[in-house]
Amino acid sequence: MIREDVIVIGGGLAGLTASIQLATDGVGVLVIERDPYPRHRVCGEYLSQEVVPYLTTLGIDLKIAGAVTIQQMEISTRSGESVSAELPLGGVGVSRYCLDMLLYQRAVELGVRFQFDLVQSVNRHLNHFVLQTRGGKIFQCNYIVGAFGKRSNLDKVLQRQHITKPANWVGIKAHYHHPDFPNEKVALHNFEGGYCGLSRIESGAVNVCYLANYQSFKKAKNVSQFQSTLTKNPKLKMFFAKAEPLFDQPKTIAQISFAQRESYFDGILMTGDAAGLIHPLCGNGMAMAIHSGKIAAELIAAQAHRSDHYHLEALGAMYQKKWNRTFNTRMNAGRLLQRILLSPMLSDISMKTVVKSPWIVKRLITMTHGEPVS
Helix, strand or coil: CEEEEEEEECCCHHHHHHHHHHHHCCCCEEEEECCCCCCCCCCCCEEEHHHHHHHHHCCCCCCCCCCEEEEEEEEECCCCCEEEEEEEEEEEECCHHHHHHHHHHHHHHCCCEEEECCEEEEEECCCCEEEEECCCCEEEEEEEEECCCCCCHHHHHHCCHHHHCCCCEEEEEEEEECCCCCCCEEEEEEECCEEEEEEECCCCCEEEEEEEEHHHHCCCCCHHHHHHHHCCCHHHHHHHHHCEECCCCCEEEEEECCCCCCCEECCEEECHHHCCCCCHHHCCHHHHHHHHHHHHHHHHHHHHCCCCCCCHHHHHHHHHHHHHHHHHHHHHHHHHHHHHHCCHHHHHHHHHHHHHCCHHHHHHHHHCCCCCCC
């Protein structure tokens, strides 16, 4: 049996951030991640400026990586009626392929250990956990950070409630060459059954990531055919008329659920999408993942340096309280915003209101984002 102080299950943004913060605070940590880096993930690839200063303190320089500065947001209805607004904090365009690799390299520099394998079971004992991987390795640890994403087999193993709820969304992402798309803009375009985000990234490509419900998606035979649904929105039609795909095939993820989930579950501090999946239309999932990883790591580090550090319930209560205080308002705002944008009637009414009062867009952005994190 291999013994560790902390095991992070999942090496996405939340897991990598937590591991770097823990290593910085002098806590031994192992990350168990299914696949080696780098690789593409389905993601909007827009990062709110609120966490950029924090990443800098971790040794991650996004300017050197070529991240694109984004200052404006555009939203359109199915009919192409649109409104634009300045982003209060702004953000950057950076691919997960790039950002994950930067975080991974930094974690390795700090002594974080990685095991590329799949966790198949987690058993909690009185004051420790025992994990077993698909590769047959057994680990024991004092703390676990759950960073295993939107939907994992571990959710079933742990019998989390949200896994029984409908998961009727599919996400598709691809990169495109487009000569005219503005560097400074992130766009969110509504279409029948979903919405599509566009933003430029560090490579110069435009990331196109959209979310569609199955009812709409199943009408097409494949992803290529479904593009005809997207291009009913005049804004998306104009984009794809000049866009050249850079992937052989788009990246996809199925069975996405926005059901509420626990930020703390049976001794495990859940981070990123494992704790709560904000609607991608809010454009803040990447920042939330990084911030939640920071919160979990700092609380664990504070406990790990104490002699009585096995009080998991007390730790979980502190984490839940801080997670709720930090993220609940924006999660609720995201649910409300999705209901409005995906309802043709509500979307049309709200867009007409917003066109006359653009300050409402800034208010919505503020509700789904947080204060700068340091």
